[in-house]
Amino acid sequence: MLKPAGKFAARALERWLSGEYRSLEMIKPTPGTPDPAPETELSCQELQKSQEVYYLAPAFYDLQVNGYDGVMLDEEITWEGLARITASLKEDGVFRFAPTVITCSYEHMRETLETVRSLFLKFRSSIPGVHLEGPFISPAKKGIHEERFIRKMTERDLSLLLEYREEVAYITADPAAVPPEYLKKLTAAGIRVSLGHTAATAAEAREFFAGGASLVTHLHNAMSHARGGRDPMATEAALADDRVYAGVIADGIHVAWPEIIIARKCLGERFMLVTDALAAAGVRKPLPSFRFAGTTVFNDPEKGCINADGTLGGSRLTMLSGVKNLIRYAGFTPEAALIAASEAPFRAMGETPEIFLVLDENMNIRGAFRIV
Numbered sequence: 001m002l003k004p005a006g007k008f009a010a011r012a013l014e015r016w017l018s019g020e021y022r023s024l025e026m027i028k029p030t031p032g033t034p035d036p037a038p039e040t041e042l043s044c045q046e047l048q049k050s051q052e053v054y055y056l057a058p059a060f061y062d063l064q065v066n067g068y069d070g071v072m073l074d075e076e077i078t079w080e081g082l083a084r085i086t087a088s089l090k091e092d093g094v095f096r097f098a099p100t101v102i103t104c105s106y107e108h109m110r111e112t113l114e115t116v117r118s119l120f121l122k123f124r125s126s127i128p129g130v131h132l133e134g135p136f137i138s139p140a141k142k143g144i145h146e147e148r149f150i151r152k153m154t155e156r157d158l159s160l161l162l163e164y165r166e167e168v169a170y171i172t173a174d175p176a177a178v179p180p181e182y183l184k185k186l187t188a189a190g191i192r193v194s195l196g197h198t199a200a201t202a203a204e205a206r207e208f209f210a211g212g213a214s215l216v217t218h219l220h221n222a223m224s225h226a227r228g229g230r231d232p233m234a235t236e237a238a239l240a241d242d243r244v245y246a247g248v249i250a251d252g253i254h255v256a257w258p259e260i261i262i263a264r265k266c267l268g269e270r271f272m273l274v275t276d277a278l279a280a281a282g283v284r285k286p287l288p289s290f291r292f293a294g295t296t297v298f299n300d301p302e303k304g305c306i307n308a309d310g311t312l313g314g315s316r317l318t319m320l321s322g323v324k325n326l327i328r329y330a331g332f333t334p335e336a337a338l339i340a341a342s343e344a345p346f347r348a349m350g351e352t353p354e355i356f357l358v359l360d361e362n363m364n365i366r367g368a369f370r371i372v
Contacts, residue, residue: 008343062097069279183213
C-alpha cells in the first residue's frame with residue numbers, strides 16, 4: 001500500500017492513480033536500499049497492491065543548514081562547497097535547503113549576499129536563498145554566535161537586505177533588534193522574518209508576529225522561557241500563536257522529547273523538522289572537530305557539537321534521522337514526521353514541491369522522483 005504524507009502528496013497520488021501521470025521519473029536512487037521497481041520507473045499500481053507499506057512525501061526541505069559532509073558555510077560560500085552539500089543532502093532525501101550564515105560583520109554579510117547572487121541561477125532548484133541567522137539578535141541569547149558582531153539593525157543593514165531581497169530566504173532576529181517599521185519593509189519586500197536568539201517576553205514576541213514575522217528558529221534553543229505559570233516568554237508565545245511555523249531540532253540533545261511532544265500538540269502541521277546541520281552531519285566517517293563561529297567545535301558523541309565551554313553550536317543530525325527520531329521518541333506517526341520534514345517547510349516558505357520521495361515502512365528512502 002502507498003500512503004500519502006500530507007496534502008501535496010495526496011494530490012500527487014490522486015493524479016498518479018487517475019492515470020494523469022504514467023510514471024515517476026527516477027532522479028536518484030538512494031544508496032544502500034533495493035529498488036522496489038525497475039530502475040527508471042515506479043508503478044503506482046504495484047505499490048498500491050503490495051502487502052508492504054510505502055509512503056509518498058515531498059522531498060525533504062531543511063531550512064537551517066550551516067554545513068554538511070565536511071563543509072562549513074559561515075566563513076565562505078563557494079560553488080564547490082554548495083555543490084558538495086547539495087549532492088550529499090540529496091542522498092539523505094533533502095532536495096531543497098536554506099544555506100545558513102550566522103552572526104557576522106556587515107562586510108561579510110554583503111560578501112555573502114553577493115556570492116549567493118552570483119551562484120543563485122546554478123542552485124535555484126536547490127536553495128531559496130540564504131538564511132541570515134543574525135546579527136540582529138539578543139546578546140543574552142547568542143549561543144555560540146560571536147558577540148562582537150551582534151547589533152541592532154540599521155538603515156544601512158536594511159538597505160542591504162532590500163537590495164538583495166531575491167537572495168535572502170529569511171532572517172532570524174530578535175524583536176528588540178529590528179524596529180517595527182523595518183520589519184514591515186522587510187516582509188513587504190518578500191523577506192521572511194523568523195523569531196530567534198531572543199530574550200523577548202510573550203507580549204514582545206506576539207507583537208513581532210503581528211508585525212509580520214512568520215517563522216520561529218530552533219524553538220526552545222537560544223530562546224526565553226517562562227519560569228513559572230504567570231510569566232510567558234517567547235517560547236510560550238510561539239507555541240500559542242496559530243500563525244507561525246516553528247523549526248525544531250529533533251536530535252535528542254537540543255530539545256527534550258517531552259518538549260517536542262508538547263510542541264507538536266501546539267503547532268500541529270506547523271511543526272517543522274530542522275537540523276541546524278554542521279560539517280559533522282552527513283559524513284561517512286566521524287569528524288572529530290571543525291571551525292565554526294570563530295572557534296573550534298568538538299563533535300562529542302554524547303553532548304553533540306560543542307565548543308570548549310560546552311556551548312552547543314548546531315548539530316550532526318540529518319533530516320532522515322530526524323524523521324526516524326520523531327517516530328521513535330516523540331510518538332509521531334510516519335505521516336506526521338514526514339510532513340514535518342517536507343510539507344510544513346514548503347508551506348512556511350510559500351512554495352510547492354516538485355520532487356517526491358517513496359519510503360518504506362522503516363523510513364528507508366526507496367527513490368527520489370520527479371512527477372512527469
